[in-house]
Amino acid sequence: AQTSGTKIIAPMPGIVLRYATKVGASIKKGDTILFLEAMKMENAIPSPVDGVVKELNIQPGNWVAKNDVMAVVE
Secondary structure (H helix, E strand, C coil): CCCEEEEECCCCCEEEEEEEECCCEECCCCCCCEEEEECCCEEEEEECEEEEEECCCCCCEEEEEEEEEEEEEE
């Protein structure tokens, strides 16, 4: 199923630490969607757009590969 909206992709391999928002939340461009640990550093992953969080695809504690879709904002 192809989802409309803006995909938040992993900029690097890492572990999803926690989400800073939840499905259904309204967010603004630049708001942090989630925290990704990579190379022993915690990286805040921002939303590139204003919108509503449609999907949070990766459970915290799980590994993501570069370019995995972590969330969708519409």
